[in-house]
Amino acid sequence: MTDYLGVLPFLIYLGIFLIYPTLLVMVGAFHDDAGKPSTANIREVTRGVYLEAFVRSIELSATTTLIGMVLGSLLAWAVSTGKPDGLLRRVVGSVCGALAQFGGVTLTFAFIATFGLTGLVTQFLKDNLGIDLFANGVWLFELPGLILVYSYFQIPLMVIVFLPALEGLRPQWREAVQSLGGSTWRYWRHVAAPVLMPSFLGAGLLLFANAFSAYATAAALVSQGSPIVPLQIRGFLVSEVLLGRQNLGKALGLSMIVVVAVVMVLYALLLRRAARWLK
Template structure:
């Protein structure tokens, strides 16, 4: 009876040994070690400090008073204003950014116009902080270029109704400035994912452009659009430097409230309340980014 034992052919590679496989796996983990260390030191460790501090009183004892303080008073109002600011700028930035994205997607992929617009959006989406606040102050401030021009030549005082630039309306205007280009960067791949064959199929069946956008393009783009809007919300909700440079008095939003607890001498010894505010921001951003991940998973099916 012939033997059923398989004999490797001459010259065929032998299967990898267990030790070599383990070494390759170890090398892969070592390659990711710098990134894991970076995440642990600058993300996980600060998050752990915030979470533990939120449930401790000034004496270091376990307490829920700091978290309970967020359910009312000025802290709840700060959260509501932050959510209002983030939702408003995310909605405006998503709509205007989507329209700009559609205009860019109609241009040639290798054309000059598209490359210039996408490059500009990449720069402007990161143009924030103190630099952006100074740019708006120099342009629309009390003695800004546009303010003085309108006052001297047209007799229009844009601050006749109050110091809107240094309050919530001003923050909404400035935040929208960097939300629109960010929307273009995030939403453009989804817009490029629309296939020309789908429009041709609708037209061959006698459908109009409206029917194509209503029944084909809109359902395909909806998960990506909503996911991008959630990303804009998280981007505005966590922004700090621009508001800190623009608003010198008061703390209308949560990041500025946290700054007050960590730097103000009046609130000395109440740092854990600021950590409770930070915990609230982590929860809100975590929920938003979780929904974003779900929508992106649904949208990825159309981008394959």
């Protein structure tokens, strides 16, 4: 029994900040504004503006996931070809570790100062090259802007998650293919790609969950409207206009929990499959 005392503080932390809030959201989602059991909130979040917010959230998450998977995997591959203890790998690893956690108000301010209406890059392009980044509208504070900002931390996260899989490829596998007369293309097509695919797809699922549940960056960047689900939930919990509709916000939160739970279960299954080859 004493063997489990070491994890007791973690279990207490998990219960207070994860399990208890999740239970509150689940219970509140199935009660109406008067506190009576009801499924009206669940039905309401599946139509109208709430369904549109889910579609935009999935569009945002899927787009930034694809960008992160493609660019992040290419960068991870370039890093994996260098020396294991080389300067390039240490620098890229450190930078990606910092940028993957760089979000919220700080990241939003950095992008506004750089690409905003009077940002450094915006003014430089306009004054020196005659290029107006906002000729077709203020896209930075809308869904395209969120895609750009989210990609900033999705790409380094992909590098961190996918690099160990690339490092798990054994040189003996390539040598075996070459000894049998196979080309580099055959090695990647028949050996490396099947081994890496579970890790690649699993990393993509992790990126999707990361983007789908992100809140602080979008809240700081989008000051008007609620284009995605996390901002819709914020409106129900803190707005002075939507009073007494907290349970509808909890229903939206429950829907997000379900989506993220499904994604993480699939991620765990893919991770287990990838572990067979990368031990």
